[in-house]
Amino acid sequence: MSALKVDIRRKTYDPIGSRQQMPVIENLSFEAAEAEFVCILGPSGCGKSTLLNLIAGLDTSYEGAIGFAPGVKDHLAYVFQTPRLLPWRTVAQNLALVLPDAAARKAHAAEILAEVGLADFADAFPGQLSLGMQRRAALARAYVTLPKLMLMDEPFVSLDEETAERLRDLLVALWRARPTTILFVTHDSREAIRLGDRLILLSASPCHVLREIVVDLSREQRRDPASIEGFRNANLPAMGGLL
Amino acid sequence: MCSGRALSTKGIDSAAGQMRSRALWTAVSFAALVLLWTLAAALIQSRYLPTPLDVWAAAVQAWRDGELIFNTGVTLARVAASFLLAMTIGSAIGIFLGRNRAADRFLDGWLIMALNMPALVTIVLCYIWFGLNEAAAIGAVAINKIPNVAVTLREGARALNTEYQQMADVYRIGRWRTWRHVILPQLDPYFAAAARSGLALVWKIVLVVELLGRSNGVGFQLHLYFQLFDVAGILAYAFTFIVIVQAIELLALQPWERYANRWRP
Numbered sequence: 001m002s003a004l005k006v007d008i009r010r011k012t013y014d015p016i017g018s019r020q021q022m023p024v025i026e027n028l029s030f031e032a033a034e035a036e037f038v039c040i041l042g043p044s045g046c047g048k049s050t051l052l053n054l055i056a057g058l059d060t061s062y063e064g065a066i067g068f069a070p071g072v073k074d075h076l077a078y079v080f081q082t083p084r085l086l087p088w089r090t091v092a093q094n095l096a097l098v099l100p101d102a103a104a105r106k107a108h109a110a111e112i113l114a115e116v117g118l119a120d121f122a123d124a125f126p127g128q129l130s131l132g133m134q135r136r137a138a139l140a141r142a143y144v145t146l147p148k149l150m151l152m153d154e155p156f157v158s159l160d161e162e163t164a165e166r167l168r169d170l171l172v173a174l175w176r177a178r179p180t181t182i183l184f185v186t187h188d189s190r191e192a193i194r195l196g197d198r199l200i201l202l203s204a205s206p207c208h209v210l211r212e213i214v215v216d217l218s219r220e221q222r223r224d225p226a227s228i229e230g231f232r233n234a235n236l237p238a239m240g241g242l243l
Numbered sequence: 244m245c246s247g248r249a250l251s252t253k254g255i256d257s258a259a260g261q262m263r264s265r266a267l268w269t270a271v272s273f274a275a276l277v278l279l280w281t282l283a284a285a286l287i288q289s290r291y292l293p294t295p296l297d298v299w300a301a302a303v304q305a306w307r308d309g310e311l312i313f314n315t316g317v318t319l320a321r322v323a324a325s326f327l328l329a330m331t332i333g334s335a336i337g338i339f340l341g342r343n344r345a346a347d348r349f350l351d352g353w354l355i356m357a358l359n360m361p362a363l364v365t366i367v368l369c370y371i372w373f374g375l376n377e378a379a380a381i382g383a384v385a386i387n388k389i390p391n392v393a394v395t396l397r398e399g400a401r402a403l404n405t406e407y408q409q410m411a412d413v414y415r416i417g418r419w420r421t422w423r424h425v426i427l428p429q430l431d432p433y434f435a436a437a438a439r440s441g442l443a444l445v446w447k448i449v450l451v452v453e454l455l456g457r458s459n460g461v462g463f464q465l466h467l468y469f470q471l472f473d474v475a476g477i478l479a480y481a482f483t484f485i486v487i488v489q490a491i492e493l494l495a496l497q498p499w500e501r502y503a504n505r506w507r508p
Contacts, residue, residue, distance in 0.1 A: 088506045
């Protein structure tokens with residue numbers, strides 16, 4: 001059963017100083033199953049972030065329909081491209097903020113913080129952490145709400161490859177321990193193959209779905225760069241120029 | 244504060260040393276002022292320029308009579324009441340205007356008019372319309388300060404970060420918690436600016452209000468001394484108030500600002 005059903009006929013925006021409406025998304029539809037890890041792969045500026053904002057309900061002006069399985073819409077988490085932690089609240093307070101129940105806040109937040117390796121930094125302010133640690137905290141904030149759908153907008157950009165790779169491992173571990181539907185937006189095809197059960201390839205703007213590819217590598221195989229490269233060459237040859 | 248920031252590389256010893264030398268300079272500078280004043284008073288030899296010692300004696304006398312404490316207390320209560328009133332109403336108006344473009348466009352002209360209304364006009368009109376009473380006095384002071392607070396907080400509300408707002412919306416943290424954890428902390432510097440300039444403005448206007456229509460308080464007392472041409476008395480009250488306002492700045496406003504800024508790296 002699908003957790004999310006996206007069918008956007010048209011999304012436009014008016015650039016400043018122009019009277020003409022620019023189409024960003026046109027006839028884009030796909031579904032995501034419960035607990036599925038879906039990577040949305042598309043060129044920079046094709047409207048991927050706009051798509052996530054529509055699904056998150058941050059932007060409601062579009063033609064089409066976005067359907068959720070019962071309970072999914074109320075249990076949605078979003079890991080933004082920048083960590084967006086409140087700089088005037090400690091890491092623990094940032095996590096507690098998104099939990100509705102006061103009693104659950106402390107214990108649950110501490111547990112997740114330990115899992116992402118930030119147990120010793122619970123009382124630090126985000127400004128005192130490295131970008132990699134801030135991204136861990138943002139991931140912890142998303143997971144602490146036990147979301148049914150998690151939207152991730154290139155959450156590991158501007159990190160060195162080693163740190164990014166560790167965070168990918170962490171994300172997969174969290175996702176396997178607490179299955180949830182993930183929509184992971186990226187422009188890096190290797191990262192997409194590394195993480196996704198399924199890839200959805202988007203065209204340049206105005207974006208629509210070009211192809212869907214099921215990644216049939218095991219989680220262990222994906223830790224080997226050679227097998228990711230092999231899959232990429234076999235399945236995404238035509239995408240070379242685009243991505 | 245600024246010395247502390249500039250000194251991070253030199254270590255604690257030199258930071259403490261610099262603070263001591265700064266305190267020393269302040270003391271020297273004030274001593275020089277008192278000395279100059281004493282010399283001028285000795286030179287001019289007029290009852291309209293009392294020596295620092297005369298002023299000190301006048302202050303001690305007023306303290307012993309109890310009138311210094313009473314009048315200063317009454318004035319401070321009026322300052323507190325009108326300050327709180329102006330901060331509350333001014334912030335509410337400012338934040339509303341900063342977040343509502345249509346209302347801002349409509350009310351901007353009113354705000355500019357209010358900003359440029361002479362304090363004296365507001366005071367006189369309040370007394371005429373509402374009578375020579377406490378509510379009119381405090382209201383008049385508050386009305387004078389509200390436009391400044393509103394303009395400052397409007398800037399703050401305009402600069403609110405939409406990314407944090409989106410985060411709050413996605414995670415459904417609710418209205419109250421959005422205000423408390425997301426919006427108000429962003430407005431802190433604007434509250435501090437409004438409070439600081441507000442305190443200085445409010446206490447001066449309170450004196451005018453007291454002079455024009457109250458029978459107690461520092462302003463009323465200054466009026467009495469003015470009729471007697473008692474310059475020592477006038478200066479005794481003035482210095483008392485300067486010391487009190489400086490103490491509020493040092494003991495309340497600055498610690499609060501330090502606390503509000505503790506997260507800044």
